[in-house]
């Protein structure tokens with residue numbers, strides 16, 4: 633129960649990787665706040681996770697909306713009294729080749745993935761700096777390192793997250809806050825279910841471990857970073873070897 637007495641906020645955690653992270657943290661004793669755009673789905677997830685035996689809360693949050701982010705962090709602090717772990721997991725894709733990518737598609741992905749991570753980290757460090765303790769884990773992606781045709785917006789947003797992660801690590805190390813990123817490869821979730829079988833088979837060929845990752849593969853990496861006080865500014869790759 634290494635996180636007993638700690639509070640974690642996970643964005644985009646009503647389903648997929650975020651929900652698995654919330655569950656994994658709760659299993660190790662953390663109280664968890666499930667923040668997602670869809671409040672009903674967030675409530676469902678919070679109810680399920682509460683059965684593990686820790687305190688949970690469901691919050692409606694669009695991470696790209698600064699007003700909502702500020703209010704959410706105030707509410708969580710009021711409800712739980714502290715914030716120890718922030719996992720910036722909320723993310724979207726709007727794929728298309730660069731020539732055809734609309735400005736709105738670029739803006740939407742940057743706003744959720746990169747600006748959302750900035751807004752949430754900004755509110756978190758205010759609380760964590762006072763506590764002199766905090767663990768920030770940002771979810772990046774392998775495409776930040778290798779690029780991906782059709783994902784100019786997404787890969788740029790995830791590469792931006794890597795730079796942001798390292799800067800937070802340097803700015804707040806003296807306050808006991810670590811900041812790291814997990815960069816998943818191809819993980820089976822709703823985000824990747826939309827890809828055609830052909831594309832999936834092609835992708836598998838590029839993975840030395842010959843399988844797609846699971847949501848628990850990613851959640852375990854987040855747990856590791858959240859529990860370690862001497863790793864900061866790092867990217868942990870969880871990709872079956874597709875990028876080394």
Ligand code: NAP
Nearest residue numbers: 644648649669694695721722723773816818819821822823
């Ligand atoms: P997912 O199944 O689509 O889940 C993402 C969750 O984030 C959804 O519940 C979604 O809510 C929520 N969300 C979207 N925009 C939001 C916003 N503005 N504010 C708050 N919540 C928002 O995706 P996933 O596969 O679990 O991905 C989770 C993270 O891992 C993302 O950052 C993604 O980029 C990253 N990642 C995934 C893979 C992969 O292979 N799956 C690989 C590398 C990185 P809605 O239902 O309202 O959309």
